Amino acid sequence: MNHSDLTPVDVTIIGGGPTGLYSTYYAGLRGMSCRLIESLPYLGGRLSALYPEKYIYDVAGFPKILAKDLVSALEQQAFYHSPEMIMNETVNHLHKEDDIYTLETKSGKKFASRTLIITSGIGSYSFRKHPHPEAKNWEGKGLEYQILNKNQYKGKKIVILGGGDSALDWALDMLPIAKSVTLIHRNAQFRGLDSQVNELRNSSATILMESEIIDFIGSDKLECLKVLTPLGEKTISVDGCIIFFGLHSSLGGLKNWGLKIEHSDICVNSCMETQLPGVYAAGDGVTYEGKLKLISVGFSEGAIAVNRAKTFLNPKSKFQPIHSTTIMENSSHERK
Ligand SMILES: Cc1cc2nc3c(=O)[nH]c(=O)nc-3n(C[C@H](O)[C@H](O)[C@H](O)COP(=O)(O)OP(=O)(O)OC[C@H]3O[C@@H](n4cnc5c(N)ncnc54)[C@H](O)[C@@H]3O)c2cc1C
Known part of the structure; x- marks a missing residue:
């Protein structure tokens, strides 16, 4: 006690x-x-x-x-x-x-x-949180700041946010497990290792640079993310969104x-x-x-x-x- x-x-x-x-x-x-x-x-x-x-x-x-x-x-x-x-x-x-x-x-x-x-x-x-005012409402309902059990994403569509080592590392790690992996980074350059960036670019992952989430959509759990990309708005269907902002x-x-x-x-x-x-x-x-x-x-x-x-x-x-x-x-x- x-x-x-x-x-x-x-x-x-x-x-x-x-x-x-x-x-x-x-x-x-x-x-x-x-x-x-x-x-x-x-x-x-x-x-x-x-x-x-x-x-x-x-x-x-x-x-x-x-x-x-x-x-x-x-x-x-x-x-x-x-x-x-x-x-x-x-x-x-x-x-x-x-x-x-x-x-x-x-x-x-x-x-x-x-x-x-x-x-x-x-x-x-404590985890650096997503600044969108809606983000906190989706925590535990599809939005996470850590992966405690990667098998929970087996066969699922996942989005990873961030541009550092953790985001790149996890994106690579989840490729053989998840149905799809989308990596979203708000800047034009990743901060992680070049070798990892190259590996990801040559993989099945979708990479959206200079992009950010502008809306979280769902009912009981997160279902879609509205993302602002340099080519305009895009809606991505997701089972899980994991944020690695440090x-x-x-x-x-x-x-x-x-x-x-x-x-x-x-x-x-x-x-x-x-x-x-x-x-x-x-x-x-x-x-x-x-x-x-x-x-x-x-x-x-x-x-x-x-x-x-x-x-x-x-x-x-x-x-x-x-x-x-x-x-x-x-x-x-x-x-x-
Ligand atoms: C993604 C990643 C991969 C890594 N891979 C490797 C690797 O392959 N090999 C390797 O050797 N190292 C690796 N590291 C580094 C490794 O994690 C650290 O060296 C290790 O965690 C250090 O252990 P520690 O116990 O000193 O500190 P921590 O692991 O940070 O533990 C400190 C603990 O103290 C607690 N604490 C802090 N302040 C207080 C307080 N005031 N009161 C009570 N509790 C408090 C914290 O909550 C925490 O649980 C990696 C790190 C990262 C981020």
Whole structure:
């Protein structure tokens, strides 16, 4: 249950993306009591929000894995040591008294912790919406801002809006599944990779450049889109319209915590330490020389942050843990 809890845990992880989930597992491995707070109603960060049905090829040990399957595996691993999971709460304020940090969420709930690991990625985010005043009335009735299950469009006529990587990527991905794919972009040029643009131009997709939707038509669900193209108005019959206009993201209250921030990223040293004692950060939301914004890099940063938090709480404990086999096989959560 999401209620305030002023009993301090050893570590609180802020953000349940891949970095936060792996850090949660690692905190359990190091015998730390752990609470994870996530602003969305689901875990997995951008893998769940933006590309659950896409394959990832560059996570060690998985030559190819669907993003949603990687999230399921990370969740399973994160839950080994029964951490406390607080969903639908956005951490906003930070207060410190007698070596204990108190986090306050946007809804006013308070949580106490001895150390913190910020794994908030690009911050809390929401989808950039279509500006047409009617668009919001069609959300969930044929108009979507993400594809959570691509099979729902099997044999359907779909329209994809946008000109960046996500729009191009999804248009290509949906070609073998959908009955038809129309890509609409309001500008004369795409922002995505030339290779993808060429692949699309040589495919069965219909591409409408310098075009925009001027009306959404339907009864209970979206049936047609009226589109203004350079050649005049056109009405397109649709089963689904998916809009990829990017995300609004915000660090929110985190930027007032006294952390050093460069271009919206939290500056950390090689131990993932921030400017505040006992506060660490890892994943896509951090910067240091040589930083790579990749899932695999977030995993190792999470492990470093947790081990550092462990020695911060107990300077006698080892920074370098012993083998996971030894720890897991001696724990009550032994892998069956
Ligand atoms: C289309 C696409 C394809 C990609 N493909 C690959 C790939 O093939 N390989 C690869 O390595 N990387 C890929 N990436 C990048 C990868 O998604 C990121 O590196 C990864 O998501 C970073 O994980 P994270 O946990 O640091 O951040 P995120 O995934 O952004 O998760 C951060 C979480 O923190 C939560 N949060 C933020 N602020 C707060 C707050 N104040 N309170 C509570 N919760 C908060 C957010 O809601 C979110 O769930 C891709 C990215 C995109 C967009």
